[in-house]
Amino acid sequence: MKFAAIYSVVVGFGMLAQWAMSYLSKKIPELKTEPIRIWFHIAAEMVTAISLLISGIGLLASSAWALPLFLIAVGMLFYTSIVSPGYFAQQGEWYWLVMFSAIIVMAIISVILVL
16 A cells, blocks of 8 residues: 555645646646636646545555545546646647556556555
C-alpha cells in the first residue's frame, strides 16, 4: 500500500503545482476564451488532486476511510488522464501523452497493489 499512498500524494501535489504554475505564468489562454468551461475543468482537477492527497496521507496512516477514498480519487484520475491528453494532442504536443500514459499505468499498478 505504500507505493499507492506515495503515488497518490505525488500525483495530487503535482496536479496542484502544475495548475498553479500554469496560472501564475499566464499559460491558460482559455481563461479569456472559454472561462466558464476551464474553471469547471480546473475545479474538477482540484477535487481530484485534493482527493489524491488526502487519500494518500490516509493510506500512509492506515486509516480505514483511505482505501475507499483512494479508489474514488484514482477513478477521477483515470478520467482526467484519458481526457486531458486530447488538449495537448490537438496542439501537437504529443510528449504529454507519454506522461499521461505513465500516470495511467502507475495508477493501475497502485489499484492492483491495494486490492
